[in-house]
Amino acid sequence: MDQIHLMRVFVAVGEQESFVGASRRLDLSPAAVSRAICGLEEQLGVRLVLRTTRHVRLTEAGQRYMEDCRDILASIAEANEVAAGVNAAPKGHLSVTASASYGKSFILPCLVEFLKQYPEVEVSAHFLDRPLNLVDESVDVAVQIGHLPDSSLKALYVGQVRRVLCAAPEYLARHGVPQHPRDLRQHAIVAAAGVSPSVDWKFGGCEPTTVRMKPCLTVSSNDAAIDAVLAGLGISRLLCCQIAAELAAGRLQIILSDYEEAQWPVHILHRQGKFGSSKVRSFIDLLASSLRAHPYMNHHG
Known part of the structure; x- marks a missing residue:
């Protein structure tokens, strides 16, 4: 059987984790898909697929072979595109x-x-x-x-x-401006999971230090962290580029810039x-x- 066809069928089975799913994707009968996988395993002399009553899993050899097949099929598609102008x-x-x-x-x-x-x-x-x-x-x-x-x-x-610490001016007017990273323990912290996934925040400066945070709010979205800080809830660590407009308009200000880590x-x-x-x-x-x-x-x- 055509090697490229066999590879396409195998990748479809691996990605769908199902013979029926692969047959739908490729518009082939489930029997044709099964024949292709059996033919490929026979040709290679190695078990690629573990069939159970519920679904299909790839063996370790199958996982590696699928990665190689994807690369080969992508190269063929790219070569065809180049040749077709x-x-x-x-x-x-x-x-x-x-x-x-x-x-x-x-x-x-x-x-x-x-x-x-x-x-x-x-x-x-x-x-x-x-x-x-x-x-x-x-x-x-x-x-x-x-x-x-x-x-x-x-x-x-x-x-x-830059990853920067920032807060709304009204929050800082009410609670004071931290002078050292350890002062952050006395402040309300908003953690953006995408920018600061750990509760241990590292700081640079003359004496690099790590401070264990206890955020009052942890959000999975950076936009939500920005909104919370703009509303005056507390201090957050965000990417400078994400808050460029708020910094320019004076709605947020950067603090502890002398203690920033490397960019x-x-x-x-x-x-x-x-x-x-x-x-x-x-x-x-x-x-x-x-x-x-x-x-x-x-x-x-």
């Missing part, structure tokens, strides 16, 4: 992810510009305060703030951002092979030049 006019579906407030402020303007330039592209934008797995969730491009996990993804450095790097992550589809390459080029030119990405953080 798709480079001339990007088209097709593009999936992008970033954190909620960062995506809205920084990535959305780039997407609008990109879609004006390339109207034949359709974009899905996932702006979430939780990381998406690019491979498992078929995401083409992600913007990652913070230190990179070890992975096979390609990363393009585009700048760095966090910002990378564009993608899965492109050596060919690279034109829509992904074109978007990364536009996004990288836009982010590198942004004042809150490099000069002020």
Whole structure:
């Protein structure tokens, strides 16, 4: 049987965790899907799939083989695009992810510009305060703030951002301005899980220190943390670029800037092979030049 066909069927079974799901996705009969998997296992001489009455699981060898198959199928699709001259006019579906407030402020303007330039592209934008797995969730491009996990993804450095402590002026007028990180124990703390996932907050300065926080409010959304601090609830640690408008308008102010940690790097992550589809390459080029030119990405953080 055709090797590429077998790989496509196997990847569909692995992703759907179901022979029936794979048959629906590929518009094949369940029997044809089952035959393909049996043929592949026979050809390789290794068990790839564990079948139970309820669902299908991949063996360890199957997991590794699925990752390799995905890369091979992606390379074939990219090679076909290049050969067909798709480079001339990007088209097709593009999936992008970033954190909620960062995506809205920084990535959305780039997407609008990109879609004006390339109207034949359709974009899905996932702006979430939780990381998406690019491979498992078929995401083409992600913007990652913070230190990179070890992975096979390609990363393009585009700048760095400050993590700052901030509060509303009226809160500070009522409760006083902390002079040292340890003073934060006497204040109401709003924790944004995406920016400060740990209760132990690290600080830089002349004597690096760690302070254990007891937040009065922990939220999973950075936007919610910003709203709570604007309402005068307390002090939060946020990315400077997320609160640029509030700082400029004087609705928030930065405190303890002498104790900030080193800035966090910002990378564009993608899965492109050596060919690279034109829509992904074109978007990364536009996004990288836009982010590198942004004042809150490099000069002020």
